[in-house]
Amino acid sequence: MPDSKKVTLSDVAKVAGVSLSTASKALNGSARISEATRARIEEVARRLDFQPNALAQSFARGRSQTIGILTQNAIGTWSAPILVGAASYLGRHEHATLFYDAAFDAEVLEASIRRLRARRIDGLLVIGDGPHYNLRSVTHSFSVPVTYVFTSTDGPDDATFVPDGVMAGRLAAQHLLEIGRRRVAHLTAADDIAATERLQGLTEGLAAAGLAPVAVHAQRDWSEETGAATATALLRSGVEFDAIFCGNDHVARGAEKVLLAAGLRVPDDVALVGVDNWEGTIVGQGTRHLTTIDPLLSRLGTAAAKDVLSADHVGGRQPQPCVLVIGETTVG
Amino acid sequence: MPDSKKVTLSDVAKVAGVSLSTASKALNGSARISEATRARIEEVARRLDFQPNALAQSFARGRSQTIGILTQNAIGTWSAPILVGAASYLGRHEHATLFYDAAFDAEVLEASIRRLRARRIDGLLVIGDGPHYNLRSVTHSFSVPVTYVFTSTDGPDDATFVPDGVMAGRLAAQHLLEIGRRRVAHLTAADDIAATERLQGLTEGLAAAGLAPVAVHAQRDWSEETGAATATALLRSGVEFDAIFCGNDHVARGAEKVLLAAGLRVPDDVALVGVDNWEGTIVGQGTRHLTTIDPLLSRLGTAAAKDVLSADHVGGRQPQPCVLVIGETTVG
Numbered sequence: 001m002p003d004s005k006k007v008t009l010s011d012v013a014k015v016a017g018v019s020l021s022t023a024s025k026a027l028n029g030s031a032r033i034s035e036a037t038r039a040r041i042e043e044v045a046r047r048l049d050f051q052p053n054a055l056a057q058s059f060a061r062g063r064s065q066t067i068g069i070l071t072q073n074a075i076g077t078w079s080a081p082i083l084v085g086a087a088s089y090l091g092r093h094e095h096a097t098l099f100y101d102a103a104f105d106a107e108v109l110e111a112s113i114r115r116l117r118a119r120r121i122d123g124l125l126v127i128g129d130g131p132h133y134n135l136r137s138v139t140h141s142f143s144v145p146v147t148y149v150f151t152s153t154d155g156p157d158d159a160t161f162v163p164d165g166v167m168a169g170r171l172a173a174q175h176l177l178e179i180g181r182r183r184v185a186h187l188t189a190a191d192d193i194a195a196t197e198r199l200q201g202l203t204e205g206l207a208a209a210g211l212a213p214v215a216v217h218a219q220r221d222w223s224e225e226t227g228a229a230t231a232t233a234l235l236r237s238g239v240e241f242d243a244i245f246c247g248n249d250h251v252a253r254g255a256e257k258v259l260l261a262a263g264l265r266v267p268d269d270v271a272l273v274g275v276d277n278w279e280g281t282i283v284g285q286g287t288r289h290l291t292t293i294d295p296l297l298s299r300l301g302t303a304a305a306k307d308v309l310s311a312d313h314v315g316g317r318q319p320q321p322c323v324l325v326i327g328e329t330t331v332g
Numbered sequence: 333m334p335d336s337k338k339v340t341l342s343d344v345a346k347v348a349g350v351s352l353s354t355a356s357k358a359l360n361g362s363a364r365i366s367e368a369t370r371a372r373i374e375e376v377a378r379r380l381d382f383q384p385n386a387l388a389q390s391f392a393r394g395r396s397q398t399i400g401i402l403t404q405n406a407i408g409t410w411s412a413p414i415l416v417g418a419a420s421y422l423g424r425h426e427h428a429t430l431f432y433d434a435a436f437d438a439e440v441l442e443a444s445i446r447r448l449r450a451r452r453i454d455g456l457l458v459i460g461d462g463p464h465y466n467l468r469s470v471t472h473s474f475s476v477p478v479t480y481v482f483t484s485t486d487g488p489d490d491a492t493f494v495p496d497g498v499m500a501g502r503l504a505a506q507h508l509l510e511i512g513r514r515r516v517a518h519l520t521a522a523d524d525i526a527a528t529e530r531l532q533g534l535t536e537g538l539a540a541a542g543l544a545p546v547a548v549h550a551q552r553d554w555s556e557e558t559g560a561a562t563a564t565a566l567l568r569s570g571v572e573f574d575a576i577f578c579g580n581d582h583v584a585r586g587a588e589k590v591l592l593a594a595g596l597r598v599p600d601d602v603a604l605v606g607v608d609n610w611e612g613t614i615v616g617q618g619t620r621h622l623t624t625i626d627p628l629l630s631r632l633g634t635a636a637a638k639d640v641l642s643a644d645h646v647g648g649r650q651p652q653p654c655v656l657v658i659g660e661t662t663v664g
Contacts, residue, residue: 063550066398066428074420078615080412087415087431088406096398096428099419102565115426117338224618250617273345278617282610283410 169201227254501533559586
């Protein structure tokens with residue numbers, strides 16, 4: 001049925017035998033009306049399939065029913081699953097999203113903030129590019145709640161939703177212990193908040209079994225090259241190891257190539273665990289190769305969206321659970 | 333600066349020495365005002381950093397500045413990059429998005445359509461799960477433009493934005509010819525709109541060089557298993573080939589395993605091309621392995637968003653360009 005045939009509030013009032021203002025009060029939840037009258041008007045509205053004009057309603061309430069979403073870099077990054085999780089949740093709760101991408105550009109960021117303020121949003125989600133460094137807080141530019149996701153900020157009270165990096169490390173340690181590994185090495189990126197957390201979790205997880213990492217090698221980035229270089233350094237060091245927890249999946253991929261080239265078998269000689277679950281982003285792929293920790297980015301987006309709509313929006317860091325995803329590199 | 337300190341239209345009117353209604357006419361583009369007055373009021377608005385209340389403006393214009401987005405299945409599918417492309421474009425053009433996910437459920441779909449109608453959206457984007465079969469058209473449920481993306485519909489006049497499958501096949505053929513291959517086999521899924529188009533493009537591309545596919549093997553789905561089974565059938569058939577164009581990346585992955593197990597070298601003996609560019613979805617991965625055709629899903633979302641906002645929104649199928657992405661399986 002096209003919109004032009006829409007039942008109006010006047011139609012509802014006429015059929016219910018009340019004034020337009022009474023019908024409006026009944027359907028907008030005003031207290032100044034008897035419950036019996038409200039019930040009768042609601043019944044008529046349902047029967048006529050009356051669809052309230054949400055735009056007029058939100059204007060009357062002084063709320064836009066719109067949440068701004070500001071990404072650091074939308075295309076080709078981690079932002080997509082977070083955005084899907086957030087936008088789905090907001091849609092289910094009758095909120096639209098107004099989406100701006102700063103594309104890592106400070107001027108575009110400033111312009112986006114101006115435009116978001118002009119739209120009278122009810123809240124703002126800022127989606128970062130990973131919990132690796134501190135983003136500048138924009139909370140002070142808005143009088144509505146601001147929630148950050150997949151980033152850290154320089155505002156200590158900011159509500160920031162990030163994957164629990166310590167849990168990621170702990171899950172890896174527990175899994176490796178469960179499959180009987182005792183000599184776990186760690187290869188990772190240097191000078192990075194997430195890397196520090198993952199190592200902390202690994203250390204805690206192994207400590208529970210009275211163990212410690214047998215070696216830790218870090219290089220400046222999260223690349224396959226870092227994995228290859230640190231794995232080579234590990235092999236040359238002569239330290240014995242039967243498992244490697246890698247800071248992310250790329251590092252694991254680089255490490256695996258070096259191990260195989262050295263004649264070692266994965267997982268028979270060395271079990272491998274990464275972080276990120278890139279394989280999981282590929283639809284319909286049959287075999288899972290790498291055991292990894294999934295940061296559940298879509299769920300992270302949902303949690304942040306829930307926070308920004310919540311009346312008891314609280315500040316501070318809010319680490320969110322990760323899960324272990326088992327592949328051929330630990331259980332062959 | 334928090335919203336509470338906002339400059340209002342009254343402030344602008346006062347400083348410019350005009351009435352509130354004159355200031356409103358000037359800034360809302362009404363014709364009933366002199367150009368000199370308009371210029372003066374605009375200058376004051378700029379100087380005071382006046383941010384118009386977009387919600388009030390859109391209410392006054394009877395437009396919600398909101399585009400509905402309805403996905404078939406948002407999480408873990410192709411929808412994310414399309415959504416990012418569409419939402420970025422809409423945000424840049426001052427439109428919010430109201431996002432609903434039908435999760436392949438007919439009842440949820442109906443409920444979402446009802447809710448979208450209640451929100452008085454200015455247009456609707458329907459994001460499908462691939463141009464493999466016909467989705468039921470919902471165009472008749474809306475009086476605003478409806479644009480479909482990454483799907484086909486049973487409404488022949490519907491505006492549907494899909495990757496150009498014929499172009500995908502043609503690009504694969506051209507690349508394989510350029511690297512000197514002459515005996516191209518094709519492994520793909522059966523009974524599928526996209527598969528038919530890709531084969532058509534391959535056939536056209538080879539025909540331009542006076543050639544034809546040396547063999548075509550199809551099985552019921554797009555999986556790695558289909559790739560392995562059809563590659564095995566191809567090897568057993570005894571047909572000579574120096575390249576395989578695979579219907580998608582999963583099929584290519586399955587085929588490659590069978591080729592390597594049979595002692596063939598990739599690309600020296602057999603060059604391989606897929607479709608989808610899954611490797612490209614993985615951030616920061618160093619080496620590119622599979623040569624593939626990228627359907628540019630984010631750009632597809634942008635094109636569809638542009639269409640739904642456009643005054644000359646036209647109907648019919650709108651195939652969008654793909655690009656070749658070269659990897660180790662053709663240029664080793």
